[in-house]
Amino acid sequence: MGENFDVDLSKNLLEMKFMKKTKEQVLKKRDDAEGQAMYSKQISDKMRKSDGDIIFRQASISNCKNLVEGRLSFGGMNRVVEKLMESDYNKKYFDAEKRKEKDVSDEQMAKEYSTVVDTLNKKFRPKKQRNQKFQKPSTTEPLV
Amino acid sequence: MSAITTIDYLLPGEIVDNLKSKDRHTIIGPGLRRNEENPNKSLIVTQAGWLRFRSPNTYWIDSRRNRYIPKKGDLVIGIVTKKSGDIVRVDIGSAETASLSVFSFEGATKKMRPDLNIGDIVYAKLLTAHKDMEPELVCIDQYFRAGRLGILSNDGFLVCLNLNLAETLLNAENPLLRTLGKKFPYEIVIGVNGRAWIKANQAKDVLTICKTFEVAKNESEKSIIEACRQTK
Numbered sequence: 001m002g003e004n005f006d007v008d009l010s011k012n013l014l015e016m017k018f019m020k021k022t023k024e025q026v027l028k029k030r031d032d033a034e035g036q037a038m039y040s041k042q043i044s045d046k047m048r049k050s051d052g053d054i055i056f057r058q059a060s061i062s063n064c065k066n067l068v069e070g071r072l073s074f075g076g077m078n079r080v081v082e083k084l085m086e087s088d089y090n091k092k093y094f095d096a097e098k099r100k101e102k103d104v105s106d107e108q109m110a111k112e113y114s115t116v117v118d119t120l121n122k123k124f125r126p127k128k129q130r131n132q133k134f135q136k137p138s139t140t141e142p143l144v
Numbered sequence: 145m146s147a148i149t150t151i152d153y154l155l156p157g158e159i160v161d162n163l164k165s166k167d168r169h170t171i172i173g174p175g176l177r178r179n180e181e182n183p184n185k186s187l188i189v190t191q192a193g194w195l196r197f198r199s200p201n202t203y204w205i206d207s208r209r210n211r212y213i214p215k216k217g218d219l220v221i222g223i224v225t226k227k228s229g230d231i232v233r234v235d236i237g238s239a240e241t242a243s244l245s246v247f248s249f250e251g252a253t254k255k256m257r258p259d260l261n262i263g264d265i266v267y268a269k270l271l272t273a274h275k276d277m278e279p280e281l282v283c284i285d286q287y288f289r290a291g292r293l294g295i296l297s298n299d300g301f302l303v304c305l306n307l308n309l310a311e312t313l314l315n316a317e318n319p320l321l322r323t324l325g326k327k328f329p330y331e332i333v334i335g336v337n338g339r340a341w342i343k344a345n346q347a348k349d350v351l352t353i354c355k356t357f358e359v360a361k362n363e364s365e366k367s368i369i370e371a372c373r374q375t376k
Contacts, residue, residue, distance in 0.1 A: 058217075
């Protein structure tokens with residue numbers, strides 16, 4: 001059902017019980033339109049675009065370098081701290097280990113995979129196209 | 145987490161522009177300040193050091209400074225130096241002492257005050273750190289839970305490290321703390337202000353840790369990893 005609120009529904013119709021949701025939507029739309037008309041004079045084009053302005057946010061060195069929270073316990077000295085460490089220290093440690101173990105990096109995998117896709121693509125092409133020989137581009141033509 | 149890239153060695157007063165941002169936001173760490181002449185596009189360097197960048201939008205300066213400069217969100221170790229009413233003054237190693245409200249502990253009310261005395265050691269988070277104002281500490285997170293913050297017990301030892309070593313040790317990839325943990329049980333709190341609180345069963349173990357840090361201070365990260373691998 002294509003809902004089109006451009007059609008003005010009568011006041012009496014909107015008051016009816018089954019029109020509750022529609023009434024809310026109509027009211028919201030009217031409010032939005034009113035608000036926009038009110039403030040459109042004050043908001044300039046420059047404010048809307050503000051090209052290239054950057055909002056700077058201060059952060060701790062731990063956020064920058066991805067450091068762990070400093071309270072650590074080893075060998076069961078403080079069970080409570082060790083439990084809290086699970087989600088922070090141990091997770092970051094395992095992630096780092098995993099990254100080291102991976103003998104094929106994600107980027108390499110993506111590259112390899114795309115060549116496999118290419119070769120398989122060739123296989124499903126009609127024979128005529130498949131056997132096309134590579135032609136050396138003429139040297140007189142510009143490269144780009 | 146994406147890798148850290150080094151951009152350039154910069155001196156205080158130099159201007160950094162062509163900044164990358166994500167949704168027009170850029171995160172700046174220690175050593176950088178907004179450039180007053182062009183506040184919305186460039187930064188000014190306040191410390192000599194290497195400018196580092198981590199994608200998508202984080203910049204900071206890695207320097208070999210010894211003086212701790214407070215930064216919002218830092219987790220630090222402080223010593224209570226003065227009590228006055230509802231607020232205690234805490235020495236965190238910066239130019240100015242920080243203030244800590246007794247109500248910013250988990251479950252603290254007017255009747256249920258935490259037992260804070262002069263000389264106590266607290267592990268706290270910096271709520272505000274502005275160059276014109278005194279730093280303010282809290283011992284709770286945004287959900288009013290203490291987590292690992294709070295007063296540290298009296299049976300530990302406080303030692304001073306340098307800032308670079310503290311940052312190296314807090315990197316989860318550094319195996320030094322884990323390797324020590326295999327030898328004997330211990331609990332450690334390291335603040336980014338270059339202080340460490342150590343608790344172990346024997347005084348001997350505490351001394352071992354202190355000596356290890358003393359040696360690690362002058363070693364590169366590579367040689368620390370190598371030494372840890374050999375002691376396995």
